[in-house]
Amino acid sequence: MTTSANSLAGLLGDVSLDDHEENLNAANAALRKSKTDIAAQHVKAVALLKLDRYDDAVEHFEQAGNNLKERAWFEYAYALYRTGYSEKAVQVAEAHSGGRGMLHLLAQAEYRRENFEKSANAYRQLSEQLSEAQDEEYDLRINSSAVDAQKDWLGQNDFAQRKKLGREDLEVFETAYNAACGSIARGELAQAEVCLRRAKDLCNALTELSEAEKKAEILPISVQQVFVLIQLGRLDEAEQLMTMIPFAEIKEPSTKFVAEINSTASMQAHSNPYLSTRLFHSMPRPPKSDHLFSVQSDILRQDELVLNLMCHKYDGVARSTHKYISKHPSPTTSSPVNSAGVLHAAAHSRNATGKAALKAILPLLERHSNDVGLILTIANLYILTNNYAAATHLLEAFFKRLEQSTSPADLDVRFAPGLVATLATLYTVQGRHAHSKNELAKTATYWRHKSKSPPKALMTAAGAALLESQNPEDLASAGELFASLHAQDKTDAAGLAGLVAAYAINDPSKLNEDLVESLPPVARLISDIDAAALEASGVAIPTSLGALPASRKRSAEKTKPQKPSKIRKKRMPKDFDPNKKMDPERWLPMRDRSYYRPKGKKGKKRAEGLTQGGAVVEEKVAAEGKPTPVAQQKKKKGKGKGGKW
Structure with a gap:
């Protein structure tokens, strides 16, 4: 052991500790003489990690055996973490707990495993006992804010634990960026855009970073900003910003992949679903060492299914969503599972709407009676067809079934x-x-x-x-x-x-x-309210209250002179004179108009009979005592054959 150590020291004597390539060559030279030289194996592992050759480092550890793993368990755990084997890295870190370095590694590995509660606990322990390491407090604050943002995405932060945006969050560009991510998760898009702009300004103002380093830090911020602009509906701004992002210079594969997806979504020219589907599948996926988080993967899966629906691949979407739903218990409040239920229903209805969609989807309830996504889809279709009673009955029946269940998970869904x-x-x-x-x-x-x-x-x-x-x-x-x-x-x-x-x-x-x-x-609450303007604009009456008496109605429209409605030329008579006032009773029959005066003796007698309070025509009494109206008397026959009636 001493001989091998002296031999390795001699090999390393002529190289610099910062020249990791030379250190690797020296370690390889020592291992050619003795493959079991543990010191040379350790130097090689560290050199590979310093050269960012993490896959080679993991392979080296596996070939060297347990002796090297026990000697350099921190380096082994770090190599596993950087190659995407976070779960195994956590196992190694927990088996060799102790020390701030391993606690940092444990927090990072749990973060990549999306076990954010354990990651937050690890950072909390590190913050309670700060060391004298330079910039450690700064790094802890940044990483803790990143964990909080991820917990917001998964809904794990309740309102009592969620930290409100403060001044300290906008002091450095990393925390401002993490604050923007948390705002996006909570749906506060306007605040997220402000934080992203602030992060860019803070990064550009740094003097210790070179221009190339600033550009590399701003690229992921710009990618996130494009997403926010798309969600806000400002597609023109998103497309303009996307054209300024150099995709080839993005180092992280996951960030580059997300940037390409957002580029396709922001370009209004890509309205052809077949072209968008081709572009979507042609983009290279990130490797395991830089894989996407589950929230991102779920959204991408939904995007792919939506594109397939737009391309009329209904049977394929129905099969894939059914397979995904069957792997997860129902009912559930999981957003990915319930979204799959909605897309499953859309595939069976073949993108139909209204009553046609209901006719196609309702039979699915017999097989998937606890599918929350399906139930909400049917309820929404009932609402769109103004059948609120059916939507209410559907939810009430679903709640009643869950209340009869003994499972606590079912009651949480209820x-x-x-x-x-x-x-x-x-x-x-x-x-x-x-x-x-x-x-x-x-x-x-x-x-x-x-x-x-x-x-x-x-x-x-x-x-x-x-x-x-x-x-x-x-x-x-x-x-x-x-x-x-x-x-x-x-x-x-x-x-x-x-x-x-x-x-x-x-x-x-x-x-x-x-x-x-x-x-x-109260003065502060009403400081921006103009009472006079409100009074002048009138009182809005909800339609659900029905018509109110005219004396109680007030409307701003009545204060304005109403313009006379124009009459189409095809509806005007040939002799129409626009300057002449039209008769308001022109729609009534002539005999019902107020100015009608009948002419002649017969007309006057008829008018007297129709007038209220006028003379009553006497009736002749028949021999049997029954009255017979005058109008029913037999008329005289006229001249000619058959008479005239």
Whole structure:
């Protein structure tokens, strides 16, 4: 062992420690003399890692055996992580736990495994015990913000844990970029665009980076910005920005692949689905070492299925979606599975809409009665055909089946905020406000007992619905809901306002000055409201209220002079004079017009008989005592054959 170490030291004596290629050559020279030289094996492994030859490093570890793995387990775990074997890297790291370096590696490997909760815990441990390493705090803040953004994508961040955008997030371009990714995941696209622009400005302002390094850092930011512009519907800006991105200079294969996908989506010229499908399949996929996250892969799979539907490949889409759905349990709130259910229904209906689509899709309910995507598709088709009652009955029957289940997962689906909101909205549209309120209250009660941090939007909606009730028990429940919201997030304006309103109605004794003073002043809330303009514009009357008395109607249109409607030339008579006022009674028969005056004796007598209060024609009484009207008397025969009638 000493001889081999001295031999290796002699080989390395004439090379620089920074020249990793020379170190690799020296280690290979030592291994040619002795294949089991553990020191030379270790030097070769480090040199391969320094040269970014990670696949060769993993192969070297496997050939060298367990002795090298036990001696250099950190290097082995790092090589596994960089080649895409994150799960195996985590196993090695957990088996040899200890040290900040291994904890950093564990956090990164868990991040690539998409086990973001464990990754966040590892970074939390590192942050609690900061070392004296240069820039470690800076790196921890950047990596932690990246984990938070990924948790937002998967819906793992509840409102109590989610960190709001702060000044520290916009101090460096990496955290600004991660803040933009989190905003995109939450649907805050306008805020995401602001963060991306800020990230570009901060990167360009750095003096320690060269122009080439700045350009390399800005490329993924621009790719993300194109996505945001597409989602905002600003396709012209997205296409213009995409033309400025040099695809060949993007180093990360996954980023380059996403950039090419966004380029195809942003170009309005690619409206031909067959051409788009060909371009989609011609793009090289990223390797295992730089694979896409599951959120990206799910979107790409949906894009491919949509393109196939546009190319009329209905049978193929039906088979692939059925295969995917059958591998996952139902019911579920998984977005990819439910999206596959929607596309499965679209394939069976062959892109039909309305009643034709319902006729094709309804038989699927017999085989997939718990497919959430299918149920929502049918409900949406019912709504589009104005059949709200059928949509409501469909969801009610689905909820009833889930309530009879003993599986906790099924109950979570039953009280999923999105499904509950759909049913509550249907109740509201039909004027069944009591049902809507009861549904929201029931769901809020379930999640309060189920989770320490229930969905914020659901709790706020349930509390607001209960506040409209006159029942003291409902008002008390609203106070409890808003109290829990306020306790978890004292900066939430909706929770604070709801709590004050609930206490003011149900229990004013609980109101204190701190709660009332925390509310924003009324003057600030109405500072940008022009009361005079609102009054002049009139009061909007919802159509659901029906027609109100004319004395209560106010409209801004009545204050404006109405322009006379034009008459088409083909409807005008030949002798039409536009300067002459038309008769308003021209649509009535002549005898019903107010200015009609009959001519002649017969006409005057007829008019007298038709006039209210005029003389009544006497009736002649027949011999048998029955009255016979004059009009029924036998007329005299005229001259000629057969007489005249």
